[in-house]
Amino acid sequence: MFSRDNWKEIFETIQKNKLRTFLSGFTVALGILIFVVLFGMGNGLVNTFNEFFGDDATNVLYVFPGRTTVPYKGYKSNRVIEFDNSDLKDIAKNFTMFIDYSTPRISRGGLVKYKNESNNYTTRAVAPAHQYAEKTIMMKGRFINEEDLKNRSKYVVIGRLVEQDLFGNNNSIGEYIDVAGSAFMVIGVFQDDGGDNEERLIYMPYTTRQLIEKNNDKIDEIIVAFKPEIGYAGAMALDRSLDRFFREKKYISPDDQSGVFIRNVADQLKQNQQFARVLQIIVAFVAFGTIIAGIIGISNIMVFVVKERTKELGIRKALGATPKSVISSILLESVFITTISGFLGMLLGVFILNSLGEKLKDYFITNPYIDITMAISATFVLILFGAIAGYIPAKRAADIKPIEALRDE
């Protein structure tokens, strides 16, 4: 079946029937090309989506205090609730089972100066774990660590754009900057996918901030990251328990809408994931449709090819071609053409996707790509179904009595 002679015969047939070769090759190449490009675009959409929503960690709860509106347990309404370091410890103690890490955050605005340059920036006083919550990426130096917290060091980690604003092209590590009247040493520079605003932040140890502010222990808000394995239901349960815990500790009425707030990203995350999943289903559906269309296309062409060759096959049979040799020559020919053109179409599609890159960002398509295994398996599926689709008319042609085939004009 695979002797050199058979292949020679097949190559000759392919070479001398250019229209036929072109038609079947073109169908397959186009099918795969469209599949690859569409699928890649779909992935590009998902990429854009992830970029919009995937900047911060998704397993976090933001807890911040408010002002009571309901009198409760002898306390008047309109009371300002404040968090302090003991709340941090209590969370760590009571919710160890569910919590990955937690960090306080104290935000202050203020003028920051270095030599002749100055600008207003937001300073966030945080714990080391904050790096994970914001997915802060260190470009140089390091983030705040536990030592800094203990020593209440006057260290800052500045955003990429802060460095650019204040230092130009000079290195900022080890330099001292003036933050609202105190000198801080720059120990690291970070970048963040969240955009320019996120890169105009300055981080410092929260203990240092508390020291500056008359050595108090106040905290603006607490960021709690739950263990991903507790899942959506676990996150919602943690949300409720934290709420109950703070209402009890701070004497806030269970009916008070504004005593304590918890912003739960898990809830949002679930919606986002659902949206992404729907996107992926649509993409898969379209891709599946393209493959089906390709299969139908190649099947039609195979029917046409066999029809066109009926007389030739009759002659061959009169000269001694067995049904098996008729079928195998038709199939090998079609598989050969579909394989070559299928892979050409696939490569062209991948090439197009690669060259697109960021060009379609305005249309919400970022970095369209296709998993190479996916592309190759789709190509194989099309080749396989092309062969199956070719087998049926080939078998029928092989079964036609030569006398009938010869009569065919």
Add this chain to the structure above:
Amino acid sequence: MIEIKDLHKSYKMGSNSLHVLKGINFSVEEGELVAIMGSSGSGKSTLLNILGMLDVLDEGTYTLDGVPIKNLNETKAAQYRNKFLGFVFQSFNLINYKSAMENVALPLYYQKVGRKERQEKALKYLEQVGLREWADHLPSELSGGQKQRVAIARAMAAEPKVLLADEPTGALDSTTSYEVMDLIQKINDDGNTILIVTHEPDIADMCKRIVHLKDGVIVEDKKITQVRASQYV
């Protein structure tokens, strides 16, 4: 060489059945040149198709070179056709995208003869029919007579026991017809058995024996003195 006893064949046409061959008894010895004649509808082509294993018989027996031909599946029939028979058709039936040489070599391909040997043999047979220098031409570049000579070369290339020709001169003018008949006579002179279906009396007269078919039975079977075609060429 060929032995047929009590052959019947009918075709189903909807609810009716058309009885085409009604009991044919017929045999051919090696080296004969037989013309099968008859008006259209007499069953002569059906008989040839059955002889050529292109069609199957309903009743009776058919023995070819001592081999009983019955209950053949397509694969077996194809092998027998390849081994025993060479075909020449009225409409030539050359494969239009293959050159003359490739057409002649095709039956050898199905005999699994090596490529080189195929080409040598094909050229040899093209030489015999006088078309050696046309070997690389496509059928579309050949005249009707040339096409038929290529077809005869192709039929001979497999070195068959019997050559079956269905109206070989039907699509040719008389001069070309005689050229083709001259070639067929020469091949017969070398000892090959040949059956020709024709309705032209002058072509039949160039054979050695004429079998007349009418309404599915043999009405006349006579040996004649052969008219040599070479005198007209």
